[in-house]
Amino acid sequence: MNRFLLVLVFVLAFGFSSVSAQNFSTHQVKKGETIESIAKRYFVTPFDIYNLNPDARKVLKPNTVLIIPISKAKKPKITVVKELQGFKEHKTKRKETLYSLSKKYNVSEDDIKKYNKSLYANPLRKGDRLQIPRFKITEVVEEANQTQEYTVLPKEGKWRIAYKFGITVKELEVLNPEMTEVLKEGQVIKVPNLDAGEVKEVDDKYSYYKVLPKEGFYRLKLKLGLEQSQLEDLNPGLEASGLKEGMILKIPYSNLTNGIIQADFEHINLVDSISDFKTKHIAVMLPFRMDRVDFDSIIDVKRSLKRDPYLKASLDFYSGVLMALDSLKTLGVSLKVDVYDTKYEVSEVSRIIKENDFENVDAVIGPLTPTSFHKAASELRVYNTPVISPIGTNLKLYDNVFQSRPSDELLKSKIVNFVRADTLATNIIIISDTKTVAVANDIKREFNHAQQVFSRKSEKTGEDEFFVTKEDIENALKSGKNVVFLETKNEGFASNVTSVLASLIQKENKELEEEEIEIVLVTTNVNSAFEGDQINNTHLSNLKFHFATGSKTYNENDNNAFVNKYDKLYNITPSKRAVKGFDLTMDVVLRLVSSEDLYKSVTNAPLTEYVENKFAYKKKLFGGYFNDTVYLVKYDDLTIVEVNQ
Known part of the structure; x- marks a missing residue:
């Protein structure tokens, strides 16, 4: 994720206008503390804290980790001066990388490329002779705050570190705006300054679950089959802090896919791991x-x-x-x-x-x-x-x-779980032909309240004619957000349905007293029917067509x-x-x-x-x-x- 997207995530999540790596700290709430007392301690206003921690407006519980903006009155003085002193020649050895050289000589990869311009177009090769810049660096001076430096361990991803220090992945990204999507072994980042005994360890014998928006203990019981007391026993501090969106919970080993993150958040760059x-x-x-x-x-x-x-x-x-x-x-x-x-x-x-x-x-x-x-x-x-x-x-x-x-089953479960997690969807419709009735019925069992629409059949032969009318679908739509499953392997039917659906999207018009009708198209099995010449990609874009796939298309x-x-x-x-x-x-x-x-x-x-x-x-x-x-x-x-x- 590039720097712009990190800042955008921060703005959308917390409503703050600008961030730098040095203008905030963290605070773990103690019993009896209030927002007012915490604000006084850090020379900020309660409004400043609410800006970064909107959930704190509702309730403030012990062990909650807050992001605290550093007061302008206490803004640390930071002086960073980098002056080029000369160069050191280096002959590249086998298994050396730009990253290992940057660590060895304490310079950035960009600085190495800057003075060895051939590396912008060519990979590093054994035997390359490089000019490594030597800089005179003025030490960075800053006041102590509530964060500490943490060195990323082998195979550690963002969620593991967030779990260890009791914060969400988003909060970890806020603390480290320039942090890359994939962490590297040895990378130094900022984390809450907790006592050693408060830092949790990830146990690979368990699974880990990321709490979704608006999820409470009752919903987790239905999804995970765990009582509130069981979750609290597995996650010390949960009873006091309560559930929080993005929180990482330890749960018994599970074969579920939705929310289970023991692998999904842990990208490993094997190029840096060659041994x-x-x-x-x-x-x-x-x-x-x-x-x-x-x-x-x-x-x-x-x-x-x-x-x-x-x-x-x-x-x-x-x-x-x-x-x-x-x-x-x-x-x-x-x-x-x-x-x-x-x-x-x-x-x-x-x-x-x-x-x-x-x-x-x-x-x-x-x-x-x-x-x-x-x-x-x-x-x-x-x-x-x-x-x-x-x-x-x-x-x-x-x-x-x-x-x-x-597997096809994994693709199916991915899209089903995506729809299940969408709390804004007010209506679910399942459209299918005679050859995909079994799939449609399976989806119906997942969403009991969903409405089903089937392709029309010939009155004479009873055979599937692979089309629906506008009225067939219109009668099933409701105002607000509609999620429509389309299950078919017939290109003509897919073209017919997507055309009809696109024509039924409606924006709110108060003068005509027309309510908004939003339609999001999904399928559990994307196939050639959705990629043929008869399919209008503009319709698919207007319908925000979602599907699961084993391989994404690279961005040109x-x-x-x-x-x-x-x-x-x-x-x-x-x-x-x-x-x-x-x-x-x-x-x-x-x-x-x-x-x-x-x-x-x-x-x-x-x-x-x-x-x-x-x-x-x-x-x-x-x-x-x-x-x-x-x-x-x-x-x-x-x-x-x-x-x-």
């Missing part, structure tokens, strides 16, 4: 079917590509793999890579494994197709070789299987290094398959070189994220590993953006 530079051995299995390609001419090759979807899919994926291997090489990672053509034949997979030595292979990526993947995974179990599926779902999870694509304005390099090399923007090949290969190899093996990396790297994909593996009690994280995205002004929850 093993021994050569790793991986294998890639794809159904190229090269024996079917006609190499007589370029025209014949192009014809083969059009004729064989498995060849095209394999080449797309493999192009991303090659890009990843090149990037890993620049990081100093040593790899031996075997590439096999499975020919889309199970027997060929057996032959490949039989005739080659897989005992010392660290990981196998592929095959793509379910039957071939099942064969490879089952035969490689004897070596305990990890086999990673790029695209498969609902696989048989042997103990050596990694299913990188999130982000100037992504992979995308730029791919475009320059292949003269085309990378397809989703190519991006998946890059992301998955980067993740597998970086996990191998930052942990003892791929299995141990599940604990060491709870959540990783790359260009379009993120990976947070969980192990089945008796079986393998599945990716337990997805994106929630929406259409916003004709662009698909991630929804921050």
